Structure formats: structure tokens, C-alpha cells
Amino acid sequence: MTLTDPATRVAIEPAYELTQWERRFIGGHLFVAIVALGIGSMFGPLQAFEFSGLDLYPYIEPLFKSYYQGLTLHGVLNALVWTTFFIVGFTNFTTIKGLGRPLVKPIINVIGFWTMVIGLLMTAAPLLLNKATVLYTFYPPLKASWAFYLGLALVVVGSWIEGLGFYMTLHEWRKTHKGVRSPFIAFGGIVNAAMWQIATLGVAVEILTMLLPWAWGFTDGTDPELARTYFWFTGHPLVYFWLLPAYISWYGMLPKQAGGKLFSDSLARLAFWMFLIVSVPVGFHHQFLDPGIPQAWKWIHAVLTYSVFFPSMLTAFTVIASLEYAARKRGGTGLIGWVRALPWDDPSVAAQLLAAILFAFGGIGGLTNASYNINLVIHNTAWVPGHFHLTVATAVTLSFIGITYWMVPMLTGKALWGRRVALAQAWTWFVGMIIFSNAMHMLGLLGAPRRTPLGDALYVPEEWNGHLLRVSIGGAILLVSVLLFLLIMYKTVRGPSVPPEEVPQAPIAESLRHPQLTPVWLDRFKPWLIVAGVLVVLAYGPQLFDMITNMNLNSPGTDFTPW
Numbered sequence: 001m002t003l004t005d006p007a008t009r010v011a012i013e014p015a016y017e018l019t020q021w022e023r024r025f026i027g028g029h030l031f032v033a034i035v036a037l038g039i040g041s042m043f044g045p046l047q048a049f050e051f052s053g054l055d056l057y058p059y060i061e062p063l064f065k066s067y068y069q070g071l072t073l074h075g076v077l078n079a080l081v082w083t084t085f086f087i088v089g090f091t092n093f094t095t096i097k098g099l100g101r102p103l104v105k106p107i108i109n110v111i112g113f114w115t116m117v118i119g120l121l122m123t124a125a126p127l128l129l130n131k132a133t134v135l136y137t138f139y140p141p142l143k144a145s146w147a148f149y150l151g152l153a154l155v156v157v158g159s160w161i162e163g164l165g166f167y168m169t170l171h172e173w174r175k176t177h178k179g180v181r182s183p184f185i186a187f188g189g190i191v192n193a194a195m196w197q198i199a200t201l202g203v204a205v206e207i208l209t210m211l212l213p214w215a216w217g218f219t220d221g222t223d224p225e226l227a228r229t230y231f232w233f234t235g236h237p238l239v240y241f242w243l244l245p246a247y248i249s250w251y252g253m254l255p256k257q258a259g260g261k262l263f264s265d266s267l268a269r270l271a272f273w274m275f276l277i278v279s280v281p282v283g284f285h286h287q288f289l290d291p292g293i294p295q296a297w298k299w300i301h302a303v304l305t306y307s308v309f310f311p312s313m314l315t316a317f318t319v320i321a322s323l324e325y326a327a328r329k330r331g332g333t334g335l336i337g338w339v340r341a342l343p344w345d346d347p348s349v350a351a352q353l354l355a356a357i358l359f360a361f362g363g364i365g366g367l368t369n370a371s372y373n374i375n376l377v378i379h380n381t382a383w384v385p386g387h388f389h390l391t392v393a394t395a396v397t398l399s400f401i402g403i404t405y406w407m408v409p410m411l412t413g414k415a416l417w418g419r420r421v422a423l424a425q426a427w428t429w430f431v432g433m434i435i436f437s438n439a440m441h442m443l444g445l446l447g448a449p450r451r452t453p454l455g456d457a458l459y460v461p462e463e464w465n466g467h468l469l470r471v472s473i474g475g476a477i478l479l480v481s482v483l484l485f486l487l488i489m490y491k492t493v494r495g496p497s498v499p500p501e502e503v504p505q506a507p508i509a510e511s512l513r514h515p516q517l518t519p520v521w522l523d524r525f526k527p528w529l530i531v532a533g534v535l536v537v538l539a540y541g542p543q544l545f546d547m548i549t550n551m552n553l554n555s556p557g558t559d560f561t562p563w
């Protein structure tokens with residue numbers, strides 16, 4: 001067997017056993033992530049219950065001041081902290097395990113991790129003290145304590161530092177593997193890290209040049225429109241930063257768990273490159289209603305948004321083909337009937353399949369949002385949280401939960417506690433989210449605003465009531481689901497160690513065709529990075545130039561706490 005022999009369908013890397021330190025380091029990321037999800041998720045049901053008139057906030061008033069403080073904690077902890085820590089930890093894993101070697105300079109990643117942790121603690125303090133009740137988008141003129149902005153900036157910088165550790169490790173690997181395609185899971189994680197590096201330039205500039213000087217009192221005011229533009233420069237690709245690790249698992253791990261192979265290594269890589277080049281230059285689709293952005297630029301970003309739809313369609317095709325291949329190998333038959341032959345009794349698989357099914361609906365909603373004329377109907381309504389609970393809160397979060405079901409046992413050397421409980425957890429998430437998000441979409445179409453305690457609103461028409469109740473019912477089911485998840489994690493980590501042969505192995509799927517047959521241009525970073533950079537400059541340069549040269553720091557902001 002040689003590495004380049006297409007006939008060999010075996011993984012080209014020798015098996016690499018993670019060291020004890022590597023397990024603990026990756027586990028440390030997951031620990032912070034899961035704690036954040038646990039705390040952040042407790043506020044979701046509070047909001048959902050409020051919708052049907054059961055306002056529990058007065059009972060926790062000594063600790064948390066308002067619906068908006070809860071909503072901010074929910075958004076920041078779940079959408080920003082849970083995701084970022086999980087993703088960076090997972091990328092450590094995909095880099096090390098994928099390349100079959102340790103990090104080239106682990107100290108870099110250690111520094112990155114602790115920078116993120118310090119940033120998180122700095123952010124947490126003002127959040128808990130009601131000094132940063134500005135929601136997860138922190139749009140000015142809402143003003144937070146400087147510690148919140150600086151903390152967020154440190155989290156981003158920490159993730160950059162860890163990214164540097166990944167690039168250096170790939171670079172080192174290449175030196176000893178000339179002409180060999182980089183293993184897919186490592187490749188995918190590093191493309192995501194590179195995309196994130198470009199994307200976060202937006203919030204980095206926003207925080208360093210506008211928000212921090214303003215919060216420190218060096219400037220009297222801020223320019224909300226420019227700040228929003230910087231924010232969405234990062235904000236849209238942020239959603240693919242969340243999504244791509246789930247895609248790494250759907251392409252590169254789930255097929256193995258289902259007993260099959262990755263249908264096409266080439267298509268998988270093509271999808272990742274498309275995300276790298278079109279994730280950033282589409283941010284204006286969050287600003288279709290912003291008066292300060294010319295129509296022509298909105299139109300260009302709308303068209304580019306349709307192009308970012310393709311890699312997900314490609315993913316739907318390739319992942320379903322991989323699953324069908326696995327299911328037919330397991331004896332599945334029929335045009336659709338093969339679906340039953342998938343290992344639905346494996347909680348890790350079930351969670352990810354259910355996540356992917358709901359993503360199809362989240363994706364359709366995304367296309368709706370991207371269509372300018374329909375966006376005018378749904379923007380700033382409950383439809384939007386309906387959309388992102390199918391995407392980030394299900395496609396991504398439920399997939400990550402599915403990943404923890406093999407990964408936490410693998411890292412700790414324990415067995416997964418409560419397989420059936422874990423299955424119940426995945427299904428309750430699925431059912432709860434269908435009820436919750438369908439009701440939110442309906443409410444949005446009926447004109448219910450987002451980010452509003454509707455239980456208190458005086459203008460609620462009768463036709464909203466049934467949907468508001470369904471939001472609460474969905475929220476209650478989701479509360480049960482998240483509590484089950486926390487219980488499973490706790491019991492697994494506290495459980496007895498099992499013999500090494502019973503510890504789950506990392507499921508890494510082979511490709512149906514040998515990866516060496518993947519064209520070399522699908523494994524080169526430089527050309528794609530250049531295209532990505534050029535496209536960003538073309539799509540944002542002129543408008544940003546105009547906004548920066550006409551910057552108006554005349555919005556004083558809220559120095560008081562309005563809630």
C-alpha cells in the first residue's frame with residue numbers, strides 16, 4: 001500500500017492516541033462551553049413563559065433585574081460563549097486527531113484559551129450586575145460597561161491565538177507530507193478558523209475604535225449606523241463559524257457512526273471553500289431596513305447571500321448521499337425507507353440527524369429572510385428568533401450535543417451515562433423546538449415584534465394567544481431537554497472509568513474515493529484566501545470608506561440603565 005494508491009480505501013494517517021494533557025485541554029474548553037449553555041439556557045424558558053403571561057422575573061428580581069437582562073445573558077452565553085468555546089475545543093481535537101500529531105506549539109493554544117477565559121470573566125461581571133444589558137448584538141446607542149466590550153474583544157483575540165496554533169500545526173504537518181491531501185476534519189476546522197479570522201476584523205474594529213473609547217469617555221458619542229455595519233461584517237459569518245464544525249461532523253464523522261463513508265471528499269472541501277469566500281460579503285442582509293445603506297449595496301449583498309445558499313445545498317446532497325450509502329449497507333431499502341436503517345438507537349447519531357432535519361427548515365427560512373421584499377415583512381419580528389432557533393439552537397447546538405455523547409466519554413475514559421435518557425434528550429429537543437419555532441414564525445408573520453416581553457404588551461390581538469401559549473409549551477419541553485443534557489454530562493463525568501477497550505473511539509469517516517484523488521486546488525489555502533480578501537474589499541470597501549469618512553459620533557448613548 002502506498003499513500004497515493006487510489007485503490008487503498010484506508011485512512012492515510014496512523015492512529016494517534018490523544019495524550020492525557022490533550023484530553024484535559026480539549027475537555028477544559030468543553031467544560032466552559034457546557035456550563036455556559038447550562039446557565040444561558042435557564043433564561044430561555046423564562047422568556048418563553050412570559051409570553052403566555054407567566055412572568056417569573058419578579059421572583060428572581062434580587063438577582064436579575066429584567067426580561068432584558070435575562071435575554072442578554074441568554075444570547076451571550078448560548079450564542080457566543082457555548083458556541084465559541086465548544087468550537088475552539090473541537091478544532092483542537094480535529095487538528096490533532098486529523099493530522100495525527102500534537103500541536104506544534106501547545107503553549108500558543110494554552111495562551112489563547114486563557115485569554116478567552118479571562119475575557120469571558122470580564123464580560124460576565126457587568127452582565128450579572130446589569131451593567132451590560134445590551135443584548136447579544138450590543139448595538140449602540142445602548143451602552144455597556146467597558147469591561148463587557150474589552151472582555152468580548154479578549155475572547156475574540158484568544159480565539160485568534162488558538163487559530164494561529166492550528167495554522168502552524170498544519171504548516172508543520174505539510175513539511176513531512178508533501179503532496180498529501182490534508183485530512184478532511186483537520187482541513188475543515190482550519191478553514192473555519194481562517195474564515196473566523198477575516199470575519200472578526202469587523203467587531204475588532206468596532207470595539208477598539210468606537211465602543212471602548214466611547215465607554216471610557218474619550219469620545220462623547222458614537223455612530224450607530226457605522227457600528228451596526230461593523231457588527232454585521234462579523235455577525236453574518238459568525239453563523240457559519242457556528243455551523244461549520246457541525247458540518248465537519250456531518251461530513252467527516254456521522255457517516256462513520258452510521259456505518260458508511262463520506263460520499264465525496266471533493267464536494268465536502270468545495271463547500272468549505274465556498275463558505276470561506278462568501279460568508280463575509282453578505283452582512284447587509286441584516287441591514288435591509290437600515291436607512292444609511294444605499295439600495296445598490298443591499299442588492300449586491302442580497303445576490304451574494306443567494307450564493308452562500310449553495311454550499312449548504314451541496315452539503316444536503318453529500319451528507320444525505322453518505323447516509324444513504326451507510327443505510328443501504330446496513331440492509332436499508334426503498335426510496336425513502338432506508339432512513340429507518342440508520343442507527344437511530346445511538347443518541348449521538350439521532351441528535352445529529354434530528355438537528356440536520358430541522359436545519360432544512362431553518363435554511364428555507366434563511367432564504368426567505370434573504371429575499372429583500374419578504375425581509376421587509378419579517379425583519380425585527382418573532383420570525384427571526386424562530387429562524388435562528390432552528391439554525392444555531394438546533395442544527396448547531398443539537399449537533400454539538402450529539403458530538404459530546406461520544407466525545408466526553410472518549411476524553412474522560414468513562415461510559416456515556418443513560419443512553420435512553422440521551423435519546424429522550426435528543427427527541428425532546430426536536431419536538432420542543434418544532435413547537436417553539438413554528439409558533440415564533442407564525443407570530444412573526446402576524447406582526448409580533450422580537451425582543452419584546454409580549455406577556456406585558458397591551459396591544460396583543462387575540463389571534464396571537466394560541467401561538468404565545470405554544471411558545472411557552474415549546475420552552476417548557478426545551479427546559480426538560482437541556483436539564484436532561486446537563487444530568488447526562490454530570491453523571492458521565494462522575495461515573496466510574498471503564499476499561500480502555502470500552503471507551504468510544506473518535507468516529508472518523510473514510511472517503512468513498514481516496515482523498516488523494518481530490519484535485520489539489522481543493523487543498524490549497526492561498527488562492528482561496530486571496531479570492532476571499534478581494535471579495536470582501538469589493539463588497540464592503542466603498543461603503544465602509546464612505547461611512548468612515550462621513551462618521552458622525554453624535555449619538556451620546558444610554559448612560560443610564562433603561563431596564
Ligand code: HAS
Binds near residue numbers: 243309339364369380
Ligand atoms: Fe440566518 C438572521 C439568512 C443560515 C443564524 N440568522 C439570522 C439571525 C441568526 C441567524 C442568529 O438574509 C438573527 C440575527 C439577529 O439577531 O438579528 N441565514 C440566512 C440564509 C442562510 C442562513 C440565507 N442563519 C443561518 C445559519 C445560522 C443562522 C446556518 C446559524 C447557525 N438569516 C438570514 C437573514 C437574516 C438572518 C437574511 C436577517 C433577518 C432579519 O431581517 O433580521 C443559509 O445559509 C441557509 C442555507 C441552508 C440550507 C439548508 C440545507 C439543509 C441541510 C440539511 C440536510 C438534511 C440532512 C438530514 C442531512 C439551504 C444541509 C438528513 C436526515 C435523514 C434522516 C436522512
Ligand code: CU
Binds near residue numbers: 235236239285286
Ligand atoms: Cu446573515
